[in-house]
Amino acid sequence: MLNGSSPRIQVSVKYVDPLVAAGLTTVLSQQVDMEVVEDSGEVGDPGTATRAADRPAQVIVADYARALSLAAHREAQRRHQPAHAGARPAMKVLVVTPHDREHDVRSALEAGVDGYLELGCDVGELVCGVRQLARGARYLSQMAAAHIASSMGRSTLTCRELDVLCLVARGHSNKAVANRLDISEGTVKAHMKAILGKLNANTRTEAANIALQRGLIGERATAS
Secondary structure (H helix, E strand, C coil): CCCCCCCCEEEEEECCCHHHHHHHHHHHHCCCCEEEECCCCCCCCCCCCECCCCCCCCEEEECHHHHHHHHHHHHHHHHHCCHHHCCCCCCEEEEEECCCCHHHHHHHHHHCCCEEEECCCCHHHHHHHHHHHHCCCCEECHHHHHHHHHHCCCCCCCHHHHHHHHHHHCCCCHHHHHHHHCCCHHHHHHHHHHHHHHHCCCCHHHHHHHHHHHCCCCHHHHCC
């Protein structure tokens, strides 16, 4: 509950889809403890957002691509910030996205995104997510949290294993994969054995399907 001594949470909406951006802005601006600000002039309607250069956004709500870009930029700034520069920037990034595969969630968190919600979540979850991030905590939807929990007990594929699996998914033989990656056929077989074990798959096709479902390899990897 907002009181006279509690400043409102400064939120900025940076969503590529203008209709989604308008919806998010409307919902958040209706919260008594939040103020939607347009701190860079990139997103929002001047009629519903406040330009507040002296009050930078505490939480940015963004689409997947922009959220990852913002988080990566923030992390880069932190790495190059002099030790004497004081506290780190308080800005937090909340992604709202239709991307719901394990790899999507993991990639976002590894990039530094602080919160993850799927597009279509209820209003209460969105508002709760913004408030949690403003307090300095993370916030994951049940789907995102389940993906992370289920992946913790599994070994991740290496970059080379992913290279091999992408080519296998396109129907290439071990010899063809070896030629493409300039490695021996025996090395390809070793990688495939490791891949099958990590994905708990019995065949190459099953491994490719599992990887595709989890978002470990893109759909284009299965195109010939």
